Amino acid sequence: MSTSAIIVNDLSKRYGNSHGVLALDHVTLSIEGGTVFGLMGPNGAGKTTLIKVLTGISDITSGTASVAGFDVQKESMQVRARIGWVAAEVILEDDFTTWENLWLQARLQDLKGWEERAEQLLQYFGLLDRKDDKVSHYSTGMRKKLEIALALLHQPTVIFMDEPTIGLDVATRRMLWDIVTGIHKEFGVTILLTTHYIEEADALCDRIAIIDRGRIVAEGTPSELKARVTSDIVELETSEAVSADLLSKIPGVQEVRAQGNDWIIQVAASEEFLPRLFATVRTDDIRRISVEKPSLETVFLQLTGHRIGQEEPMHDIRKFYAQMRRARS
């Protein structure tokens, strides 16, 4: 029997007063038990806010949400006994050994007879022979593994992974992908992960919700989402001489979006479009051209009008300074 592990119903979250940022805008979601579900969207889209709400860290402005059958607001303690959490940045007690970190987690989850499970998990992650080492001596990959072991210690129903591979090198990211797939099979746990890496969502998730500016803009399996986009995307950079009018008249063009001299053109088939483009526009007026076949990236582009990695520059700078401050403190 498969039931919903997470149900989100018309959920909104506004930070601060009524003029504050609307981080989640009437989100409705249902996540089936035993699946890997991906929340995909750019930074600031509301992914982390949704995790905060579901784990009981943030309160709700309106709407309801339940995790593992319990209301996240009214039955927060029951929810928190049934979920695990893996942070984007690894959060461990560095001055403690692996075993002491597990002991603390067992105390926080009020577990009895946890030692056997802990040893099994350490065995599984290949950390058993280092259980008395201080965590501060660990590599990033080992720290991630221990954090996931902590999240699994109390046999949770759902594990939340917030940007699990952000800032990791390629090899460690690969390792983490294997771990996510592995623990999903081995422990039958439902996993909700957020990511702004499209290939990550594609590789790991049974289903994906695309979130942008606090709203879910699409949801489905990776192949369903890709099937929604039957058209190719052609991106152009041109001189001033090219107009939207000119481009939209080319046969096969479905939609033209402009940002100054940059164009995002949705076409039925790029193979047919390109010869027609060159027949219409002087090649001197084209500075750059790129063609994309349907992928999750083009799904996102088509649904939101911008790329997933594309952020407002101001946002970027503020984040940069925030990171600097954090690094210094």
Added chain:
Amino acid sequence: MRSQLWGLYVREVLRVFRNPFVVLVTLVQPFMWLAFFGSSFSNLAAASGKFGSGTYFAFLLPGTLSTSMLSVGMFGSMSAIQDKRFGFMKRILITPTSKQTIFLSKALGAATRGLIQVPVMVAAAVVFGVSFPLSPLEWAGWVLALFLLAFGFSSFFLAITAPATDWQTPGVVANFITMPLMFASAALFPSSSFPSWMQAISNVNPITFSATLGRSFLLGTSVDWWYLGDLAVFAALGVLIGYLVSARWLRVE
């Protein structure tokens, strides 16, 4: 709640001992009070004849230990700020652990940290020639008084800094409250020579309760055990306020 409280309390205490520098500072700071303040003032104190029958060091020790309990509150609060900054507060709260439990573990941890100063200070005082004519019951009473004082102060401190996430806040709050509370008490000088308005403060200052009680044990004057009751009321009030405030205003990050 007992399981979580025990886990977090052990964490607080272990963390202190895992950091040798913190242990050193915790131990050296009150010792310096004895060495510098005590030495500079002891001849003057003996000449005035207002400091009881023993040496000034015997007079000062219970006072210094009491003011030290005031500063441990700052450490509990800094530990909370650290948890907020590094995300550990989130890690704790995504388990069935309440904010009140976090508050209690920090307050108890800070109080315990304060108490580790007692044996070191007592040993230091012996070096300065202080004798300890205390019965086991009196020892217990003295340590209990210091514990209640530290528990109360760290509770109030955590309540004040519950919404704070800035490293500077605990230091600023400590600077603000330490000076008046320390001088408007019987910790360093006998309050009988204070102006009346300062005596009024001193008479309700929990540092005075603890310092006076400890002093009566050390100097062999008549002991007023009711001070323990006063300190218990102070600690209970601090815990109650901290408990209520942390449930509502303890920031997560």
